[in-house]
Every structure is written in C-alpha cells, then in structure tokens.
Amino acid sequence: MTRLSLLLGLAALAAGTSARAAELPAEIKQAGALKLTVNSTYAPMEYRDPATSELVGLDIDLAGELAKRLGGLKITWSETPFAELIPSLQTKRADFIISGISDRASRRETADFVDYLVTGPQFFVLAESEAKAAIDLCGKKVGTTRSTSFPVEIEKWSKQNCEAAGKPAIQYVPGENSIDVRNQLKQGRIDAAVQGSETLPYAQALEAGKYRIVGEPFAKGYQGIMFRKDDTALREVVMEKLTAMIADGSYKAILDKWGLGANAVATPLMNAAPQ
C-alpha cells in the first residue's frame, strides 16, 4: 500500500513539475511562428515609424524578445483597429494580444491578463493653459479617446474630486483617437485631455514644449498581455519567460529605450487591475 501511494505521490510530483515547466502549444511549435495583431496607432507602444514606415514600439520589442526566448519563434504581425483586438483573440486570429490594452474586469469574461506595465490615465494641457493642478479642471471640457476606459475613469474622478467638493463636474468630450484628441486640444475645443501615462512622454517628444502634464496619473491600472481563458499553457509559458526577462534586466532595458522605465512592474501579475 505505502509503495503504491509513494509511486502515486512521485507521479503527481513529476506531473506537477512538468506542468510548471510549461510547454508551448503544439500548433505554435509546429508553425514556428506566433500570430500577433496590434492596433498600430498607439505610440510608443506600437506604431508605424513615420520615417521608415516600419512597425515599432515597446510592445513590438517585448514580443520580439519573448518570441526569441520561446525557442526562436518568428512573429507574423498584423494590424487591426482597437475594437477588433478582442474579436481577433476570440477567433484565434491572434495567439495572444500585446497591444497596449488595459487589464479590465469587463474584459475578463473570456480572457486572462498577464500584466506587464503600470499605466493610468493622466491629465495634460497646452503649455500656456492656466490649469496648474488637476482640481483646476473641474467644470472644464476634458477630452479623451472614446474607445478606451478613460471616459469612465474621468467621470469617477470628477465625482470624487469635483462634485464631492461642491465644484462643477468635468465635461467629457469624446475623440476618435489620441491624435484627434490632441488636435481638439490645440484648436481649443477642449481645455484638457487625458491619455495613458505611457503615451505622454512620446507625445511631448514629438511636439516639444507644447504640452504640460497636470498632476499624477489619477487611477492606477495595468497594461496586460491578453490570453484566451482556456489557453493556460501558452499563458504560463509566456509568464515564465517574462519573469526571466525582468530578472535579467532585459525587460527594464526595453522600457528605458522607450522612456517608460518608471512604468515597470516588479513581477508579472495576473488579472491584477483593481476593476
């Protein structure tokens, strides 16, 4: 009896160990390539370099490094609009999504997130604006990309910080994408704008001295690599490689290259965003 239970115990241990040293799904190994898709309008995460037309960005570099460590896989990149990213994952057009997408509870119905970058919405204004602190924006027109989670974040912040203090609420003005929002800021249609904190250093570099950040990111969140819920094997092996990248500094190097060293995570988290 004991010898049987010992054998069973050893077998379980062996199974457990092999599960932890996760395996790449067979189709990907066979294909020798990852199918990934991005919404390439989101500098510095993923975008087309205006000079060379090449697909570049923090996500591109991270994915490339991951693919190398997953056994020298190639990556077949495709591009889709932001709203198509999740359907692309569900229909298996993409193996996983690494495209500046925020980890959100509403998205976790059919997917899991491996969070790899700290982010959060941040207010910014034109350099000559009179607003000095975020509270100055109560009652003003603030714009952001309507397809993101930021409109909800602005409303929440406005309720907690403006209306609670007896000030008028922020007026939210929708925009199609971050370029459209910055255009509206320049024309004066809006008084301030909100973008993910990871995109602001790039925007400021593009037009030096034009914009000024106001306050800190007013909500904390994470960008996550998105996996299908049933795709546990792939998710675990990617998490493993990412942990290794953080440990040996290559992760930080990539982030620093894009000016986002401050947004690093200490270790990859799963579904860690607060809402």
Added chain:
Amino acid sequence: MKAAPTVAEGFPDLSGMRLAREPHWFRWLGAALIILVLAAIARAFAGGQIEWSYVGRFLTAKVILEGIVNTMVMAVLAMALGIVLGVVAAIMRLSPNPVLRSVAAGYTWLFRGTPLILQLLLWFNLALVFPTIGIPGLWTARAVDVMTPFLAALLGLGINQGAYTSEVMRAGMLSVDIGQYEAAQAIGMGRLRALWRIILPQAMRVVIPPIGNEFIGLVKATSLASVIQYPEVLHNAENIYYANSRVIELLIVAGFWYLLVVSILTPLQMLLERRFARGTMRLAR
C-alpha cells in the same frame, strides 16, 4: 352576306383550346437550393460565437433609438442642402457666363474627387486653419464653438451630396426638350425664370428616381460622421461595444436599424416616382 374575308381550307380552328401550364422543374430545384444555402448561413450565424442575447438587449436601447433618429435627421437635412446646392450648381454649369461655369465645374470636381471622410474631418477641424470665423467688426466667433459635430456633419455631407446632385440635376435639365426653353423665351422669359418655372419642374420627373437612390445612400453615409463625434446610430453602437467588447452584436443592432430604414424608404421612393409620373401620363380623355 358575311363581311369577314373567306379563308383557305386545311387550317383548323384552335380557338377552343387553352395553353397547358409548364411545370418548370429547374425553377423549383433552383429555389430549393437557394433556400438550403440561406438556411445553412442562418444556422452558422445562430450557432457561431455571436451572443444573440446582447443583440436583443440593445436593439431598442435609448441611445440606439436616439442614434437612428439623429441618423434620419442628418440624412434629411443634408439631402435638402445637397438638392439646393445641386440645383444652383447645375444652373451655373449651364450658364453662358464662363466664370459661373468654371466655379460650378470646380465645385463638382473638388467635392466628388475627395473622400467624404476627408471632407468631414476637414470641416470638423476647420479651426486648425481658421481659428476664428466671421466678419471682422460685425461678428466673429471661435471656429470650435461654431463648428459642432452637427454642423460639421451637415456641411460635410450636404456639400458633398450637392456635388453629386448637381450632375443629376444637370442631366435632368438637359433631358427637357429644348422646345420648352424656346417656348419660354418666345413669351419673353429670361433664362433664369424659364429654368425655374418651366425647365426645373419638368426635370424633377426625371430626377426623382436617382435622387431617391442617392438619399438611401446618404442615410448610410451618415455613419461616417461617427468619427467627428456626431451621435448617429453607429457612433452610439460603437460606444456600447467599446464598453462591453460585444463588437459584432452591436454592429448587428446598428445594421438592423439601417436595413429597416432603407426597407421603408424603398417603397416610399416608388410611390413618389409614381406620383410624379402621373403628372406626365394623364391619360383620361
């Protein structure tokens, strides 16, 4: 004495016989095949990854209904603007004045030659070129205050529509017999009055079918105004799926409403055509 002519022998009288009905086997076969294909497609849609409960839930959501109302309002107003501009441009195009002719031709060329979405974006972002508009001394305003999504959509869609409508109008006016114009001249009418009282009313008959067609196209073209934040039905459907990630389901909701509107407009157009044709075919004597 019979008045009917006499005829030769050898040809029987068939007037009592009737034509037999043909079974048309291949038509039945074809119809059955088509029904099978449609059923297969319907099954695929029903069984696929589409969550039909979301479609049902949002089909009559307040923002969707508001959206389709905004769609129709914009389509009607833009079409009205397009017709006015189209008539004016067509008249200018047929003018003996070469300056007027060139301006009209240039208008048509420019607004038919550039994508509608580009025109909408330019109108909406007019303030990048003209930060203030108006007449200095009389009235000025910030362009961003004046150029709301509604106005930008109206101008973009209406002025674009006018360029196409002007060609339809021009063809309609040219289709009116030149004798009509000469008869109007013969009783002393000037060019513009003859156009307005005699030529255009007759051109309308020819022009109604293509205009009806263009209107149906315009109803769907309003969806482009979503990128300048005009709250028509696609824009509002997008806002919903940006929040709940149900892209296809919400697009089906929007598609349903577009289809419904066009299904109503199509027989309406036929009624309109028939009413105008009645003017020309008064046959009662």
Added chain:
Amino acid sequence: MTKPLVAIRSVSKHFGEFQALKRVSLDVWPGEVMCLIGASGSGKTTLLRCVNQLTAIDSGGIWLDGELLGVREQGGRLHRLTEREIGRQRLKTGMVFQRFNLFPHKTALENITEGPVQVQGRKLDEVRTEAIELLRRVGLAAKAESYPAQLSGGQQQRVAIARALAMKPMLMLFDEPTSALDPELVGEVLAVMKELAQSGMTMMVVTHELGFAREVADRVVYMDQGAIVESGQASDVLGAPREARTKAFLSAVI
C-alpha cells in the same frame, strides 16, 4: 408713308460650314399675312427664328416696329443688347411652333396665363378672364382645365396660338404650324389662323399648306438655299410662277 413692321436688311446666318441665309432682305407690312414656302434647308425657318431672336444673325439688321433687334449701334460698332432687353423685344412677337411646345405640367389655361402674369407682371384675375376669352376664340373654352397630354394635336396647337396671343404681340410668327398634325386635325388650326388674319394681325407663316397660302396670304415668298427666289401675290407666285426653281418646287409638292 407707312413704314414696314418688319424690315430685314442683308441678313446672313451660317451654322458651321452651312450657309443658312445669304444676305436676305425683306419687308413685312402691318396687317400683312406673308407665307414663306420652300424646301427644307431653304432658310425659311431660320429667317423666322431670327425675327424673334431665337437664332442670332451673323450680319445685317432686322428692325421690328422701327427698333433694331438684338444690337445697339454706338460709335460705328454694334453692341449686343442684354438678355433682358432682348426679352423685352421678344414681347412684340408671338411664336407658334411646329411641335406646339405647350408646358406639359400646366393646364391649358395656365399655359396661357403664364406669360402675362410672370413676364408682364399683370394681375392673375384679369389675365384669366382674357385667357378664357382667347380659349373661346380658338374654340376650346371647355378645355381650360385640361392638361396638354389630354388634348389632341390640333387642340394643343390652338392653345399654343392662344398662349402667343395672350402676350398681345404686334406680329405672329408660325413655324410650320400644321406639319406635325394628323391630316384630319389640320383644318381646325388653319381655321383659327384664318380668323386671326381676318382680324388684322400681321403674320409670317412658314408652311407647306399651299391651299391656305392661296386663300389667306397677302404675299407668298419662295426661298431656296438661303435666298429669296420669288415673292409676290399668292395668285402670281403659286398660280403663275416666273422663276424656274419656283416652278420646279411647286410641281414637286402639288
């Protein structure tokens, strides 16, 4: 010492290569009924259309009621009149077309009242009374509310005559008024034209109806290849033509 109502002096007109009128000169006297006959392409219709300026002449001059048509003489040069002035000059003539050209979207009565109300600015009530009287004169009082599509060709042409008369012109121009009519309808139109002639209206009629010409015309003018070949009393030109070409034309159409 009366002056001719219409004075045509050395008028020429070409369409591209084709010379339609070659230095034509002609007088039309007040109250005169003149018939213009000739083969197609002879220039008779072109000449008629030059009188109410539907066709612009290349050279020469036409005076109507003493006024030079279409141009103004100034400093030895001719200056074109504005569209408005030409329109005003057109009011002195009324034209009846071969294909009637009634306005199909208006009733017979509306066709007649259109000109006086819209162009001459007269009040609708009095114009309507006159229009009904004109319809009665052409024998169509019952058809006032009918649309052109509901009328026969002869009826339409009679309404067209009434429409022209409503403008109170001093000269009536007829461009082959019965050529597009079925034979049995020609008579009713000619009857109206005859009555009009007898009432003293000055008329220029381009026609193939030689019987009408013989009966009603004061003068017949035969044209060929853009020039007047022979002109004179109806009995002379039609009964005993002097020119060989006139003879040839008449024998071909009789």
